[in-house]
Amino acid sequence: MADREMSEQQGLVVPPSDRLSFELFDPKHNQEHKQDMYDLDQDPEVMRYITGGKTSSMQMIEEVLMPRMAKYRNPEKGWGIWKVTDTVSGEYYGWILVRPWAFFSDNPEHHNLELGWRFKRSSWGKGIATEAARAVADALSRQDEVTTLCAIAEEENQASTRIMEKLGMKFIRKDIVKDPLFEEELVIYGISV
Numbered sequence: 001m002a003d004r005e006m007s008e009q010q011g012l013v014v015p016p017s018d019r020l021s022f023e024l025f026d027p028k029h030n031q032e033h034k035q036d037m038y039d040l041d042q043d044p045e046v047m048r049y050i051t052g053g054k055t056s057s058m059q060m061i062e063e064v065l066m067p068r069m070a071k072y073r074n075p076e077k078g079w080g081i082w083k084v085t086d087t088v089s090g091e092y093y094g095w096i097l098v099r100p101w102a103f104f105s106d107n108p109e110h111h112n113l114e115l116g117w118r119f120k121r122s123s124w125g126k127g128i129a130t131e132a133a134r135a136v137a138d139a140l141s142r143q144d145e146v147t148t149l150c151a152i153a154e155e156e157n158q159a160s161t162r163i164m165e166k167l168g169m170k171f172i173r174k175d176i177v178k179d180p181l182f183e184e185e186l187v188i189y190g191i192s193v
Contacts, residue, residue: 011024011075011076011078012024012075012076012077012078012139012140012143013139014078014082014135014136014139015135015139016087016135017087017131017132017134017135018131019086019087019088019128019131020084020085020086020087020093020128020131020132020135021084021085021086021087022082022083022084022096022132022135022136023082023083023085024073024075024078024080024081024082024083025069025073025080025081025082025083025095026075027070030066033066033081033083034058034061034062034066036083036092036095037056037061037065037066037081037095038056038058038061039092040092040094040095040118040119040120041055041056041061041118042055042056043055043120043121045121046118046119046120046121049153049154049156049157049160050118064181068180068181069081071103071104072099072100072103077143078098078136078139078140078143079098079099079100079113080097080098080099081095081096081097081098082095082096082097082098082132082136083095084096084119084128084132092120093119093120093122093123093128093132094117094118094119094120094123094128094129094132095117095118095119096115096116096117096132096133096136097114097115097116097117097118098113098114098115098136098140099113099114100112100113100114101113101114101148101150104179104180105178109148110145111145111146111147111148112146112147112148112149112150112190113140113146113148113149113150114149114150114151114152115133115136115137115149115150115151115167116151116152117129117132117133117160117163119132124159129159129163130163130166130167133163133167134166134167137149137167137193140193141193146193147192147193148190148191148192148193149167149169149190149191149193150169150172150188150189150190150191151163151164151167151169151188151189151190152177152186152187152188152189153186153187153189154184154186154187155174155185155186155187161187161189164189165189167191168191169189169190169191170189170190170191171187171188171189172188172189172190173187173188174186174187174188175188
């Protein structure tokens with residue numbers, strides 16, 4: 001119990017997995033984290049199911065994406081964007097997003113956390129995204145108030161739905177998901193924890 005209390009005082013900690021280390025994006029390292037997001041978003045193939053392949057400008061990251069993340073960032077609960085790096089080399093692979101489901105609506109579900117991910121193409125097919133999502137999900141599920149984890153994707157994005165299935169998530173429904181940045185029909189997966 002002492003370890004858990006200590007972790008809660010410092011914020012949620014995601015322990016390193018076999019290959020990966022985790023760091024919650026932090027305003028103290030804002031420039032580095034903005035650059036990480038920008039670099040990742042410059043590959044049209046990475047952005048294929050997010051923006052139809054359109055890359056993000058630094059202005060979009062600075063004026064929209066980082067302020068948006070700051071609205072739901074909560075280190076104590078593990079909400080925000082978790083930077084994922086190689087434990088040995090420190091190579092940046094991508095990130096895992098955590099926020100309450102429907103956060104930008106009138107009825108966010110604080111017990112139901114949405115997971116999202118974005119990874120460099122060089123890491124694809126190596127199980128890195130699944131390993132990272134599992135490590136973050138395991139840390140989140142230790143919190144008493146968290147009862148469900150969910151994720152969304154375009155139906156055609158089979159790589160993402162495979163990650164959801166590997167996490168034990170099941171298909172819930174296909175529905176219109178509304179967000180300040182988009183309104184789109186997506187598949188929704190979830191798991192009770």
